[in-house]
Amino acid sequence: xxxxxxxxxxxxxxxxxxxxxxxxxxxxxxxxxxxxxxxxxxxxxxxxxxxxxxxxxxxxxxxxxxxxxxxxxxxxxxxxxxxxxxxxxxxxxxxxxxxxxxxxxxxxxxxxxxxxxxxxxxxxxxxxxxxxxxxxxxxxxxxxxxxxxxxxxxxxxxxxxxxxxxxxxxxxxxxxxxxxxxxxxxxxxxxxxxxxxxxxxxx
Amino acid sequence: xxxxxxxxxxxxxxxxxxxxxxxxxxxxxxxxxxxxxxxxxxxxxxxxxxxxxxxxxxxxxxxxxxxxxxxxxxxxxxxxxxxxxxxxxxxxxxxxxxxxxxxxxxxxxxxxxxxxxxxxxxxxxxxxxxxxxxxxxxxxxxxxxxxxxxxxxxxxxxxxxxxxxxxxxxxxxxxxxxxxxxxxxxxxxxxxxxxxxxxxxxxxxx
Numbered sequence: 001x002x003x004x005x006x007x008x009x010x011x012x013x014x015x016x017x018x019x020x021x022x023x024x025x026x027x028x029x030x031x032x033x034x035x036x037x038x039x040x041x042x043x044x045x046x047x048x049x050x051x052x053x054x055x056x057x058x059x060x061x062x063x064x065x066x067x068x069x070x071x072x073x074x075x076x077x078x079x080x081x082x083x084x085x086x087x088x089x090x091x092x093x094x095x096x097x098x099x100x101x102x103x104x105x106x107x108x109x110x111x112x113x114x115x116x117x118x119x120x121x122x123x124x125x126x127x128x129x130x131x132x133x134x135x136x137x138x139x140x141x142x143x144x145x146x147x148x149x150x151x152x153x154x155x156x157x158x159x160x161x162x163x164x165x166x167x168x169x170x171x172x173x174x175x176x177x178x179x180x181x182x183x184x185x186x187x188x189x190x191x192x193x194x195x196x197x198x199x200x201x202x203x
Numbered sequence: 204x205x206x207x208x209x210x211x212x213x214x215x216x217x218x219x220x221x222x223x224x225x226x227x228x229x230x231x232x233x234x235x236x237x238x239x240x241x242x243x244x245x246x247x248x249x250x251x252x253x254x255x256x257x258x259x260x261x262x263x264x265x266x267x268x269x270x271x272x273x274x275x276x277x278x279x280x281x282x283x284x285x286x287x288x289x290x291x292x293x294x295x296x297x298x299x300x301x302x303x304x305x306x307x308x309x310x311x312x313x314x315x316x317x318x319x320x321x322x323x324x325x326x327x328x329x330x331x332x333x334x335x336x337x338x339x340x341x342x343x344x345x346x347x348x349x350x351x352x353x354x355x356x357x358x359x360x361x362x363x364x365x366x367x368x369x370x371x372x373x374x375x376x377x378x379x380x381x382x383x384x385x386x387x388x389x390x391x392x393x394x395x396x397x398x399x400x401x402x403x404x405x406x407x408x409x
Contacts, residue, residue, distance in 0.1 A: 003334055004403050009392045010400050011334040015341035016388040022342065023349040059381055072335060074343045079323060083343070092236065092306055103242055139228050139303070192374070196381045 003068050010064045017060030018076025021053050025081055025092065028052070046129045047181055049092075050099060054125040054185040055192060057103060058118050062193025067108065070121075085167020090139075091128070096130050099125040115190045122186020126178045212327045213318060219245060220314035227306055233300045238306050246313030253313030262308065266301040273297025333348035341391055345384075352383045 032045045057073050078096045104122035109142075226238060246254040256262045273293045280288030318326075328336035356379040365372035 005404060006334050008389075008395050008400055008402055010386045011338045012392045012395065013385070014334075014343055015338040015345060015391075016384045018338065019342040019345040019349050020353075020384050023353055024344055026346075027353060055377065056256065056381075063385070075327075075335070076338055080342060080346060083323075088387060090311060109358055139224075139307070188374075188377075192377055192381060195374075195378055196385065199378065199382045200385060 001073065006064075006066060006068075010066060010069070013060060013064045014069055014072045015076060017063075018054055018073045019080065020060075021077040021096075022080030024052055024056065025049060025077065027095070029092070035058065046095065046132065047126065047178060050095065050126045050129045050178075051122075051181045051185040053096065053099060053183060054103065054122045055189045057100060058121060058186055058189025059193045059196065061103070061107065061118075061121075062190065062197070068104070070100050070104040070107065074103075075157075091136055092135065093131070095128065098128050098132065102128055105122045115187065118190035119186040122184070122189060123179050123182035124183060125145045125183030127175070130175050130178050213322050216249070216314045216318065217326075218308055218406050222305065222337040227310075228305055234300070235299075235306060239309075240304055241304065242309045244308065247312060253309075256312045258307070266305055269301045269304070270294070270297045273300070276351065336400055337400070339393075345387060345391075348387060349380075349384060352387075353380055356380050356383070 029045070029049055032048060057070055057077075059071050060073050073098055077100070078093050081093055081096060102124040103121040106117055106124055204206060223238065223242060243254065243257075273296055274289045274291070275287055276293065277296045278290030278293030280290045281292075282289050297356070315323075318337065324336040324339050326336075327339055358378055360372050360379070361375045365375050
């Protein structure tokens, strides 16, 4: 990653948006974990935090429009999460790094700053939340968890009075919710950047 | 008699973390049992204090909960304990999950968790030039300021009834936080430029 062309202002803004994302992860994230039961971690808190993180990071990209800025913001946020009082939790750290990497990939190649690119970056970042559950399950629970997942889907479908075809539909809906939240987050990040620039009389 | 100490640098500590992470992801469960004492030994020999987590209820609580609940929630029930169905396969799965989680958490604690901010900053300087280390230092100093900014913005918007319209209130809240953050950032830029700081310049020897 080439960060050599970053000026002092770019690095300070990377620090600002990394600290903002980190502060929201530490304060709002901890608050949401108290409000909601642990079982809702990935499906509810994860989506909310991923959406807010995408908004903040993409607003940062608006102010530091260079390759590598999103990844740098993600790295700073992850380190702040590591050294925070809340302690080191593998899940959020992996999620923050993966989301920032996916957002960074969206902006690779073409230097275009169109809103569509922000929306795509948001979609990719929040969609990671869906796969995060499976990746972390594999790492933490091992490959044997597949049988448990199949049984969970089977039991869930029976509990809801649906057949397994509907369970697949439920999974698709869960994924689409993330796509929509991500798209809205990306668009919000783009608009928030413009609004903040206007407020600071930059635009 | 002095205790044996392993001289570990930042690079070797991170290498250890990567190796443990890969092993946890790839090894079958029976091979994870020997990994746990290896991680603990590394933490003890490196003497960075990462093993303090073993005395923390925050470390043991989730692991105990995982093992205690899994026989009731996972697997096919084998026997019944009153009205509660119990599964040995569920208990086995719970122990496996707890073992993987314990190895990963301890590996993180004795590696990255035990590094000082100065060591992390030096590592970043080596990886991404001076800029990333500088940004980390700035963000660590700004973090408590931003926690106050976020709290002040939230209470201001709430007390002025901004959250009666949640979308507009949320937008106003985020905009206030971002603009205030950038204004703090501008002060830091001026301070750094006044000291002729150059992020592309040579690293400072610590």
